[in-house]
Structures are given as structure tokens and as C-alpha cells.
Amino acid sequence: MEDIEYFYRVIENRRTVRKFKDKPVEKEVLLRLIKAAIWAPSAHNAQPWHFIIIRSREVKERLAISMGEKFREDLLANGFSKQECEKRVKTSIRRMISAPVLIIACLTMRDMDKYPDERRQKAEYVMAVQSVAAAIQNLLLAAYVEGLGACWRCAPLFAKKIVRKVLNIPEDVEPQALIEVGYPDEQPLPPPRKPIEEILHWEGW
Numbered sequence: 042m043e044d045i046e047y048f049y050r051v052i053e054n055r056r057t058v059r060k061f062k063d064k065p066v067e068k069e070v071l072l073r074l075i076k077a078a079i080w081a082p083s084a085h086n087a088q089p090w091h092f093i094i095i096r097s098r099e100v101k102e103r104l105a106i107s108m109g110e111k112f113r114e115d116l117l118a119n120g121f122s123k124q125e126c127e128k129r130v131k132t133s134i135r136r137m138i139s140a141p142v143l144i145i146a147c148l149t150m151r152d153m154d155k156y157p158d159e160r161r162q163k164a165e166y167v168m169a170v171q172s173v174a175a176a177i178q179n180l181l182l183a184a185y186v187e188g189l190g191a192c193w194r195c196a197p198l199f200a201k202k203i204v205r206k207v208l209n210i211p212e213d214v215e216p217q218a219l220i221e222v223g224y225p226d227e228q229p230l231p232p233p234r235k236p237i238e239e240i241l242h243w244e245g246w
Contacts, residue, residue: 051182056231058190059136061223065096066142070187074144074222077183083172084165087152090173091214093145098138104207105137111200133196140221144180145197145208148173148215173217180220190225193218 075092083089095101109130116126137143148169156162177193184191197204197216204216 051186053231055182055185056190056229057192058223058225058227058229059192059221060225060227061140061190061221062226064141064224066189066223070189071142071144071222073187074180074183074189078146078176078180081172081175081179083175084168085152085154087169087172089149089151089153089169090176091147091149093147093208093210095143095145095208096141100207101138101140101143104143104204105134107203107207108137108196108200109134111203112196115199136192136221137219140192141223142221144220144222145204145216146173146177146180146218146220147210148217149213151213170217177218177220184222188224189222190227192221194221195219 071094075094078092079088079090095104112133113126113130116129117123121129150166150169153165153169156165181191181193195218197219201216204210205212205214208216210216
């Protein structure tokens, strides 16, 4: 019973952390996070994930600045003022560089099933995306148990070519997410959750 209660406390107490202490994360701890990630379920047990761990400040800077250029371009296209664009871009770059560790979660279709029609192939791709997302959730929970904070960001989806070029990622491997990891320097309050009565449906809608 104690283990069950602890399990649910971990799920409920994990938070998105955006501010980190200036303290390195041990390599052994990072390896445990990845080991936790790869025990997630995946479609056909294809395990369509790859992870890139970035600790070098120089690499973080190159990635952050390059992604920031694309972010600025997208913000301007959305109609934001130049002043607001610069503010958001600077915040994004600062967050990426100041995080002790960046983990890039990637997807590959190499071992997923192949179909001749678009409908089933699209479903197969979504299955791979869901598999990678399950691995990321495992990683986030493991980070919390290790005393770390983490923030799951989907920015690489909007700058795939840039991320692939900076990190020398193969063409058949697709950047999906960026997870900032470090020892937390904040204690965020829990965000509200919709009541279960609003989202749960028995035997149909």
C-alpha cells in the first residue's frame, strides 16, 4: 500500500520547472533518466526513439540562437511587434542556455510498419509520436524522483531542419521535443485540473 501511495504522489507532485540551480547533473543520473524513458510502451515494441543529451554551453548556445532565429521569424509572421518578438526570443534563448542539460527527444520510422496507403501510414506515424511521448513522460517522472526539475518543450517541431543541422541528426530521425533538465530553483504551484466528471465518459460519450 505504501508503494502505491508513493507512486501516485510522484505523479501528482511532479511539476514543470523552468528555473534551475547552477549545478551540474551527474552523468549517472542522466543515464538513469534515459533508461527509464526506454521502458515506456511503444507501438509494435519498435521503440522509435533516440535521445541527444547536451551539456556543452557552446552547443546549447548554437542551438538556442539558431532556433531563436526561426522563432523570431514565426512570431513576426504571427503579427507580433518587433519589441515583443525580441522579448520572447531572448527569454527562450536564455532558458535553453541556462538549463544545465538539454535532452532532445527524436523519432524515427525505421522500425515502424510500412503501408502502401496514406491513411494507415499516417496512423503509423501517430503511433510513433505517441510512443516517443510515453518515453518522455517516463523521463519526466524519473527526473522528479531523482530530485531534478524538467520542462518539456515542443519547440523543435517548429525548427526541425535547424535542430537537425546544428546537432548533425540523420535525415530519417526527426526532432520532436526539447526537455530542459536541472536541479530546481523554484517550487511551482500545481496548475488546476479539469474535474474528472468533465473528462470521463463511461461506455461511450
